[in-house]
Amino acid sequence: MTPLELFLVVLVGVFGLVIGSFLNVVVYRVPAGIPLSRESRCPQCDSAIKPWHNVPVAGWLALRGRCAACGESIPARYPLVEAFTGIAFAVIAWAFLATTAAASVRESWALGLVIVAFLYFVAISIALTLIDLETHRLPDVIVLPSYVVGLVLFAGAAWLSGEWDALLRGGVGMIALYVFYFVLRLVRPGGMGGGDVKLAGVVGLYLGWVGWGALAVGAFAAFLVGGVVGIALIATRRAGRKTAIPFGPFMLIGAWTGVFAGEALGHAYTSLYSGT
Template sequence: MLTTGAGLFGALIGSFLNVVIFRVPAGRSIVSPPSACGACGAGIRPWDNIPVVSWLWLRGRCRDCGAKISARYPLVELGTALFFAVVGWWLLSAGSANGWGWAATLVVLAAFLYLAAISVALALIDMDTHTLPNKIVLPAYPVGAALLGAAALLASEPARLLPALVGAGALFGLYLVMALVYPGGMGFGDVKLAGVLGLYLGWVGWGSLAVGTFAAFLLGGLFAVILVIIRRAGRRTAIPFGPWMIVGAWVGMLGGDAIARAYLTMFGLV
């Protein structure tokens, strides 16, 4: 039920994220005016704003003028729903394995669903505009710290707070050095995002922090090489790194400890 509920909630959040992804880079309010058709300006009726279902019912076109509605909108809604369901399942399993009570599990869930939501928004905004807006990144520091701090205390695991703080500081520092040494290859938006991801990775565990950090560079590097090979990019083409930081971080959070243990076992270190 928790997983299903998280998925349904994710579909609703995905609908809101479509607004965030479009309006925040343009400097527009995300609450006013209400959503409207970009072609004719007609307001979106509540029954035409049901995630995924409304787009299918309208066959991807505006009810008033018939203009095409991008398939990206339902894909964001569906993708966010699946993402939230996976995160819900993962945390329910983690809560059961670690003996967390329902209060602790729900606060942990809130913390990581918040990260999942801004992950979707930031990844798509970065792909569209090559920016990571401060309006989304900076509030994630106090919100993430408050939720993760409360979760650690409710779960009777205050020891999680130390690696969380170390992770935030270490990744922020690492990306800051790279941005100063090679300004063209790393932006300060990436630096600010790194601290948020390090906070969450460290809270999950040291193995997750290590794997999540490495995975970002591995996956981003492979993607860049593939683009060069298929001639979709050159050696000087700017490729947004934020999405790969986010993907790498989630690889670390969802499977980092298992990957780290397998790696250490392979070399006989554990």
């Protein structure tokens, strides 16, 4: 990796810290129906939060995890989400810059659009996971626009790079995974929510763009991880057979498993049976 690419990775990571701070706002306000444009205030005393107290991670540390006005404890989740988002953004930038060579200016712009698409997917993955765990909902206001964002960014990347096969694969993955989850919901209405079905199309789009192996592994991994966690919760008596467990986080864990390991696992599987 060149010094310029390393600088870009660090820059993207810092940008991720800022996005992480915004995601904390999204996770709190979207389920509650509070406008995102509203000024940041302490939920306990309603005091306005000063801009320098909103600096990702550093603001929480400076305040020692308490509101400057009333002393109410500020959950450690806030700096953790900010730090995790920053690290995740840096990892995405590093992964794509280190493994994808751009031979021309058009290909460089195409790579940039793909990186932006996956950074967006990181952001909604974090927000939707936290919201689903807390409310058992996957809000349409986050999921539905993701179709447009993903399709526009990938279409732009395909136009610049000529990788129309990747865009077609993404479209097939989007439709296939949506239909698969839709059928599952019809077969077992209580086992799959409408939000899961809508999210499935988004997941299929991103996995399909990466490759067929990513699509297959990502789709399967969601049920594997969900099954393992479900069995563990039942075994430890933290849930029963009829306990509603949000499936969105497992879908997203499966998706990222497919993105990073799907192609390698898919190739290993086919090689095992083809003898190559």
